[in-house]
Amino acid sequence: MDDNFNDYFTEEAPEEQPVQHVETEQEREEREIKEATIERRGYTVKLLLAIIIVAMALFLGWWIWQHYFHPYRVSQEKGWIMKVSNEGTLFKTYEGEMISEGYIEDTLVAMHSDFQFSIPTDSLAREAMRWAGNGQRIVLTYNEYKGNVLWRGNSRHVITKIEADSGLVKSNPYQQAQPEQPTQQAPKKK
Numbered sequence: 344m345d346d347n348f349n350d351y352f353t354e355e356a357p358e359e360q361p362v363q364h365v366e367t368e369q370e371r372e373e374r375e376i377k378e379a380t381i382e383r384r385g386y387t388v389k390l391l392l393a394i395i396i397v398a399m400a401l402f403l404g405w406w407i408w409q410h411y412f413h414p415y416r417v418s419q420e421k422g423w424i425m426k427v428s429n430e431g432t433l434f435k436t437y438e439g440e441m442i443s444e445g446y447i448e449d450t451l452v453a454m455h456s457d458f459q460f461s462i463p464t465d466s467l468a469r470e471a472m473r474w475a476g477n478g479q480r481i482v483l484t485y486n487e488y489k490g491n492v493l494w495r496g497n498s499r500h501v502i503t504k505i506e507a508d509s510g511l512v513k514s515n516p517y518q519q520a521q522p523e524q525p526t527q528q529a530p531k532k533k
Contacts, residue, residue: 414486414501420458421482421508424475427468436496437462439471441483460485461496463503470505480508 366374409415422443430438441458460483462468474481484504491499 410490411488411492414488416487417484417503418487419482419484421480422458423478423480424471427462427471427475429468430497434494436494437465437468437471438497439475439502444480458483458500459498460500460502461491461498463495463501467502467505471502474505474507482506482508 420441420443422441425440425442427437427439429435439460439462441460443458462471482505483502484506485500485502488495488499488501491497495501
């Protein structure tokens, strides 16, 4: 190897004199406009993304409200309350079972509870417990939701009112009929 070559890295480069550029009137106006304007790169994309996220959040909130908190049916059911119990591990709720009137009239089906419901308040639960033992037909007014939440109970049917049926009085088919006592008639006098 020959060491007689110029080393470009060790030599100092001569300093170049900067050329003075004279700014024209048009260049000065363009520079001032550029300095005064704010660049908005991606502004429309960010705005569109924000609108989409807000719309999705509003839709999700509306869906949760419709599904879990807005009753889609308010109805009544007639029948006999068979059981009321306090159930749950984290949220204790009152649950009940009822045999509805239409279910009893079908003689081909074995008898069992066909209507499960949740009771939201203690006062309604005490009233339901009172009606459960006496065998009288009642009318339950309830709200039906599309989904159930833990603190409201296991059923989508939530009772709002319990009252005695003022219509045709029918007896509970599960209540044993008491035999009629034969009445003795006094002999007729002639």
